Amino acid sequence: MTKLKKIHYKTKARTSGAFILSRLLFALLAAAIFLAPPARVLAQQSAQTIAQAQVVDKATADNAIRRFRVHVPQAAIDDLRQRIAATRWPDKETVTDQSQGVQLATMKELVRYWGTKYDWRKAEAKLNALPQFITNIDGLDIHFIHVRSKHPNALPLLVTHGWPGSVIEQLKIIGPLTDPTAYGSSPEDAFDLVIPSIPGYGFSGKPTGIGWDPDRIARAWAELMQRLGYTRYVAQGGDWGSPITSAMARQAPAGLLGIHLNLPATIPPDVAPVLASGGPAPAGLSEKERAAFDSLDTFNKKERAYAVIMGTRPQTIGYGITDSPIGLAAWLLGHPGFTQWTSSSSDSAKSPTKDEVLDDITLYWLTNSAVSSARLYWENKNSLLNAIAQKTNEISLPVAITVFPGEIYRAPETWARRAYRNLIYFHEADKGGHFAAWEQPQLFSEEIRAAFRSLR
Template sequence: MTIKKVHYKTKARTAVVLSLLLVALLAATLAPSARVLGQQFAQTDAQTQVAGKASATEENAIRPFRVHVPQEAIVDLRRRIAATRWPDNETVSDQSQGVQLATMKELVRYWGTKYDWQKAEAKLNALPQFVTNIDGLDIHFIHVRSKNPNALPLIVTHGWPGSVFEQLKIINPLTDPTAYGGRPEDAFDLVIPSIPGYGFSGKPTGTGWNPDHIARAWAELMKRLRYTRYVAQGGDWGSPISSAMARQAPTGLLGIHINLPATIPPDVAAVLAGGGSAPLGLSEKERAAFDSLDTLNKKKRAYAVMMGTQPQTVGYGLTDSPTSLAAWMLGHPGFAQWTYSGGDSEKSPTKDEVLDNITLYWLTNSAVSSARLYWENKNTSLLNAMAQKTADISLPVAITVFPNELYRAPETWARRAYRNLSYFHEADKGGHFAAWEEPQLFSEEIRAAFRSLR
């Protein structure tokens, strides 16, 4: 009996060892998406730890990446949507109290019953995606090379409440310009990263990931991709990040293009901060810009102030309720026209495209981690020329002003702010999410802006 017991124990131990070896072998062969995202969509603190670290041997490696969201995460999202507790109706007939109840109910009803995340996932997985660890964080990015061997590399940065979804429609026009009315010599290689704390990039576990730090990370990314000459573009947060790159002037960076530029002169910024009346002597365009900025400061910046001072506090509701997250994101003034239209399916971005973006924030549990970028910026105005140190930029700067942007930067202010303004153009349509709203026009602007730097 004793011999048999030992025999049985030995067999059991052998079985356990073999099982552990099999599990280890399977784990080693899983793609990055399965290793990381399987935990990422569990919406726990483990997600941050897994996404934000890499082994020493992987530190500079560029690894392929695919998105895969477990079905249970979608089921949980729909369950939470169905359990939404709605507030009372607003007491006004406009959006002066925020996103209207009827708009939210219609959108959320569609989100919980008809929206299909798998289509969004397929759009991303149809593109070459990668991750690489920079300063302890995995940085997710899309990298599409043009067939043109002389293509100019371009790194494009999104903002909040955006993501890499904003740029999907400009990939083909910029990498294959001849198919969209451009010239072969206008081709770009595109690098589209997710800002740290956003989407599939890792979440910072400490402080310091401000626009300057992100700019240095982008320069390192382009270096790892072995680009020796390249340009940068950005709107919203992408504007101060691209501007920081231009200030730092890393080897290889030729120039930048920005929409939503930091052009407000110091004297005008001081008046706006104090809530005073417009200074005397402003031109018609300068006065229009002042009035837009005054309205923005007094009525439309609550989201930025809250995230710039207490991102953790606002994050509890956004992390627990998908409806709260959607309303918070749609309350951004850049979405004002879209929400006024009631999410008109004929407008761009479409209802499904807007939900692609919101769902990405939800599934990656990035409401708080993305908001912290405002806190890291110390609530400094993205539009203030002095605050953004535009005088320190010597590289060429190109600017496109879109008519439905948060404010229309006057050329006179732009020339005061940027001493090497190489291109300035006022487009006839488009707004805060110009690449999303008008991808063909946006692509034409990028081609024109960088043509002199090739």
């Protein structure tokens, strides 16, 4: 009996242990199933870590410059298409124009193409055909394109994009500026190009704390140019690139020779309070000054709602434009720079094309930078177009300005000369708008050559 009991005991113990082990394995499996993030979340998370995953030749030094290539996981692209297919559409607008926002027919046409025919891999190929890099500045990874000219004595040029743009909007000026002889200009007009992604945008890192305003970004850009070994260079900017570039000029880092702006801060101190209050135009304005006032008045009253919400509640708007690709696309296309753009523009002669605009929108989506880019509005407490707010009187370096007719406002030369005491170049172009480098790359390149010719 003792032996049998002993055998029975061992058998029971072995059976009980197996039972417990099986229950434990079942529990672990259940936890893995129910606690694991869904495929959509995994796809989004994998897309968010593109920048880290695709950096190669990573060195240990904090100031190392590492090569970078873009490759979005296919799961992230599949997830985007699934979200597009599941779009819940709003009612049609009750007007026949864009006064209520981006029109339903425009969005449906664009989204139909986005979800079925658009190919992000072509955008990847365009970016990866260029030398791209990552370097850590002030605790944040900065992504940038760096193309050196084949011509000796090329002048280094730093170009800064804005919102809702990205480095995508600068791609068409790379050829004309770095290889001028291929575009009808002379070798003496050659530039080395540095095109960074603003912190919180594209493949640059996302700030996790406050303080990344235009002044701080300007200091980071000066460090970037120094790190690249440039002892003399020029800088250019429109949209957010304008206050960032202007801040660089105020800070006057060693090596910066001058700047070019295509959205200058020229509103004079006697006009700014009237615009802010919504009052009538002051007496004594010239015809061009009155036209500028009227454009700015319209912008303040009807077109800058996007800037107000991102400047005050970027987190609130962020939930919708982070979760819905259609919401994001409509939010970006609601910018006044896109007012005259049509989603049916697939003709390569018309820039930007439908694919190029979708390249930009998709970049925002895949890098999950809707909120991180919007926070720049919250960080900036000063008017981008107000001369006093932008402290233009503190800029002593040479300043060049090109006014494009389709811009938010056409800065009058009289205002520009009051704002910038060392204005060396001022020209009113006959075409082009807010995204001038994107819309008119050849003309924009010609303006850059002319603007900086005297500083070589």
